[in-house]
Amino acid sequence: MDQPHAVLVASPGLGHLIPILELGNCLSSVLNVQVTILAVTSGSSSSTETEAIRAAAARTACKITELPSMDIDNLAEPDATVFTKIRVKVRAMKSAVRDAVESMKPKPTVMIVDFFGTGLMSVADDLGLTAKYVYVPSHAWFLAVMVYLPVWDTTVEGEYVEIKEPLKIPGCKPMGRKELMEPMLDRSDQQYKECVRAGLEVPMSDGVLVNTWEELQGNTLAALREDEELSRLMKVPVYPIGPTVRTKEQVGKPNSIFEWLDKQRERSVVYVCLGSGGTLSFEQTMELAWGLELSGQRFLWILRRPASYLGSSSIDDDQVIASLPDGFLDRTCGVGLVVTQWAPQVEILSHKSIGGFLSHCGWSSVLESLTQGVPIVAWPLYAEQWMNATLLTEEIGVAVRTSELPSERVIGREEVASLVRKIVAEEDEEGQRIRAKAEEVRVSSERAWTKGGSSHSSLFEWAKGCRLVSSLENI
Structure with missing residues (x-):
């Protein structure tokens, strides 16, 4: 029987590439899953992304494939924000991602994209993969805001920066002016529209992996699962599997x-x-x-x-x-x-x-x-x-x-x-x-990742649900 195979897609930028690399390491080492990472890079010849990819390839069992960058000058305004350019670039890579996934042997079981890559999930459907997931390398409050943003978009008048009272999310901490995310500062900007679009696309997945743990954000995670309004918007299971961080390495001496x-x-x-x-x-x-x-x-x-x-x-x-x-x-x-x-x-x-x-x-x-x-x-x-x-x-x-x-x-x-x-x-x-x-x-x-801990159990629950493991006997 072929080893289960997961394909992960990383968006441009070290801040997005590294969390996907670490997630891949986690799936490979903990679940013994074959992992292929498709890295959509910025295309800069001096990019530190390439250095990070090479370094990761030397210390991981994951296969890492760098996808050639695509020119998006005709798809985004010259003064578009970084957020917008990354979303547009990743979406424009759909054909390249489809071709790369289709050529993989064995065929992947699941596809995992990050927040910037939700526009790629249709590739999993087109190729008949078992399931598609979104990885949120941030926390549960961030996920709740993303999913609830389309509601605010239709119910809140004017700019969010002018609000007098905090924006309310069912079962979660409200969001005040000092917590607004950068894409929310100007509702006429393309990056805001991209943010709303992502919030609508996340629940179209088969589930969300989030880089937090139950003991850290139990109330917010409970709201995402159990609050009547928020869970109806979320639609799919949420799996806290954090903290997933870079592992400590030996530093050469002298330093x-x-x-x-x-x-x-x-x-x-x-x-x-x-x-x-x-x-x-x-x-x-x-x-x-x-x-x-x-x-x-x-x-x-x-x-x-x-x-x-x-x-x-x-x-x-x-x-x-x-x-x-x-x-x-x-x-x-x-x-x-x-x-x-x-x-x-x-x-x-x-x-x-x-x-x-x-x-x-x-x-x-x-x-x-x-x-x-x-x-x-x-x-x-x-x-x-x-x-x-x-x-x-x-x-x-x-x-x-x-x-x-x-x-x-x-x-x-x-x-x-x-x-x-x-x-x-x-x-x-x-x-x-x-x-x-x-x-x-x-x-x-530390307790969350011990055998039987909250994140350890959540990861195996997710893996069984998407058929990457056959049972929970290893927990």
């Missing part, structure tokens, strides 16, 4: 980052990294630097030139360093370390000296932090990161956040210093509670 970390006290360093797509203004970079210095806490700052999902930045490392205050590196020498190159985030967050993470709140980074018990200073920049920051601070209780959205005003040095001290300084009482909660979440994340 200046870890040589420096090894010299620091346990839980004394705040790790600062705003992601490969995050961009700060010159003024905000200056204030963040002054705030780190003013805090008196030790810090590791990964200050990288910003990179686009569909290309790379022309800013060089010298220009990045020039954005820091005069004398900053000299004054903080020994207390802080600034790095302008790529750094191994999972390995850094798992180091015993890391006591906090100043993060843009991309969900992959959030999970990498929570699974190590590291509390967060939430610094949301774009996409769904604003709602992630609220989830972390108000519902889960593992973070502090800026008083205003960093996208709307410059966060001053005094506030930066206060937030960093609150998370890392041992004597801060609120910080003590947050650190204790972060440790509690770490334990629950």
